[in-house]
Each structure stands twice: as C-alpha cells, then as structure tokens.
Amino acid sequence: MHVENLLEDESLCLRLLWADGPLLRREISGVTATDLEDPARFVRPGEVVLSGLVWWTPEDGQARAERFVAALKTAGAAVLLAGEETHGSVPADLVEACGRHGVPVAAVPVHIMFRAITDTVYLRQWGELSRHHALPGNVRARLSRLVAQGAGPDLILATALAHLDRSTAYVLTSAGRTVAATEGATTVTAHEAVALMGEGTGVTVPVEADAVSPYGRWHLHLPGPDDAPPRMLHEIAAILGRCQESRARHRAAEHQVADELGALLAGAGAGAGNDPGRGTAAVEGALRRCGLSAEGPYGVVVA
Numbered sequence: 001m002h003v004e005n006l007l008e009d010e011s012l013c014l015r016l017l018w019a020d021g022p023l024l025r026r027e028i029s030g031v032t033a034t035d036l037e038d039p040a041r042f043v044r045p046g047e048v049v050l051s052g053l054v055w056w057t058p059e060d061g062q063a064r065a066e067r068f069v070a071a072l073k074t075a076g077a078a079v080l081l082a083g084e085e086t087h088g089s090v091p092a093d094l095v096e097a098c099g100r101h102g103v104p105v106a107a108v109p110v111h112i113m114f115r116a117i118t119d120t121v122y123l124r125q126w127g128e129l130s131r132h133h134a135l136p137g138n139v140r141a142r143l144s145r146l147v148a149q150g151a152g153p154d155l156i157l158a159t160a161l162a163h164l165d166r167s168t169a170y171v172l173t174s175a176g177r178t179v180a181a182t183e184g185a186t187t188v189t190a191h192e193a194v195a196l197m198g199e200g201t202g203v204t205v206p207v208e209a210d211a212v213s214p215y216g217r218w219h220l221h222l223p224g225p226d227d228a229p230p231r232m233l234h235e236i237a238a239i240l241g242r243c244q245e246s247r248a249r250h251r252a253a254e255h256q257v258a259d260e261l262g263a264l265l266a267g268a269g270a271g272a273g274n275d276p277g278r279g280t281a282a283v284e285g286a287l288r289r290c291g292l293s294a295e296g297p298y299g300v301v302v303a
Helices: 001-009 020-027 061-075 092-101 114-128 137-148 153-163 190-199 230-267 275-290
Strands: 015-018 030-033 046-051 079-083 105-106 168-175 178-180 203-206 218-222
Touching: 001 079, 001 114, 015 092, 020 114, 030 105, 046 114, 061 092, 061 105, 079 092, 092 105, 114 137, 137 153, 137 230, 153 178, 153 190, 153 230, 168 190, 190 218, 203 230, 230 275
Parallel strands: 030 046, 046 079, 079 105
Antiparallel strands: 015 105, 168 178, 168 218, 203 218
C-alpha cells in the first residue's frame, strides 16, 4: 500500500494539505499513533503517523511544530495524518514545517476515528500478502484488527488457534515466564518452561520484536509438534512480534510522558519565568498527556 492509495480511500475523508508528488508513491510499512512532541524513537521508516496534536499550543506553535516534524523526518515517516478535533483545524505552523522537511501531511476530520485508518492500512497489507500465508483470511483480518486495537497476547493466541481443534500453545519469555497460554493449558513453572524450550520438546518459534531485551523476548511454544503447520506458526509468531512491539512502544511512551510530568513538578514551574500561568498550563498539558485530569485531586506517594 502506498501513501496515495490511503489518501484516495473516500471512506476516510482525508484532506491533503501538503505533499510532493514522488512522496505520495512511498510504500507504507505500518501505523503509529502518538501525541509526543518528540516521537522519533517510536516511529519506524515508512509508517503512517497519526496525531491528535495535543502537544501543539498557539503560544510557541512554530517551535513545537518544527521539533515534531523534524523528528518524523529523522525517523523516516511516510505521512503525517493530523486530527482536527483538538484545535478545530490543522495549524498552519505544522503544515509549513511539513513542507520544509518534506513530510506529506493530511487532515483527519473530527468524525473519522484513528482506528478506522489503522484498520484500513493493516487489512490492505494482509490482503495483498494473503497468497503467502497459511492462516485463513478471516483469521488474519481479525488478528490485524486486534493488534491495531492493542489486544494482549492471550487474545492474539486464542484467536490465531481457534480454528484448530484442541491445540495447546504457550507464549513464554526466555527466562521461562508464561506470558499467555491457550484455554485449558497446563500451568508450567519457569524452570519447566525453560526445559521445554531447551530440550526441543514440541516446537518452539522465536518471536522477533524490536526494542525488547533478550530476557523479555517471547517464544511461541506448542507441546505437540504436529498441532499446526510450521508456516502458520511463523505467521502467528510474526503477529505476536507486532503485539510485543506495540506494548513496548506504549510502555516507553508512558514512561516518557511521566518523566516529563515529573520534571515539571520537580521544577516547581521554574520554566515559566515571571508567568506562573504558563507554568500551570505546562503542568496541565503534561497531566493530559498522561491521561490524567488537570483538576485532580491527587494523592502524592514518595518512594
């Protein structure tokens, strides 16, 4: 799927604001939604970036837009899809920054959910690759939607194997922790899980995922070596990899916005200079990015 294919989908009502012709023919590799002011660490080359623009403010909009778009350019984003709900329209500062850095940008109307865009991209990708897969088409489509919606490994595993009778499967870490298991699977200790993977009992397929430590890396394990075709297991492992990467990015993003809030609170508004209102606005913005209410009340815990 290419950028121009996504923009031409009439059901999404996307409105192109700036693009250079050749950039529209760039192939899309995936989708990332972010409202971080510096999202470079969480965007991979070729991805569609969805943003509600919560990070943008009129007071220093040009500088914020410049930092955000420069990060997208560095990361190799294919296109920015900016939501109109937060500010009523896409700020001109952002469109101008996209033009300077060569990042296509389109507006997402208020009535279009980001999930609809994500589903469109992944369903198109699964459809184009269907002839190379062993999983049934309806199962692939369902799994793609679940990954886009942030489903956990338990639901991914259950859905992937639901069409196979009595298949038992586990998702295990390298250290033996059970991340997920099919319904009715026997509980295994960490020691037993490591032994199962090490002794070659059954079949174990590694789950490839970026930004995951060797100790936290997942493995798909089936005690019955003939319970599923090898190609199907590799497909399921690839989907689990997308699931783990999504969870890792989400955790990293949560940590970043929490750190930003902590820095503001520890600084007691020092960055606001002679304008206490600006410092208060910065803290309120950081609270919203953490998914918290600006009004409180809060309990403070010091560890």
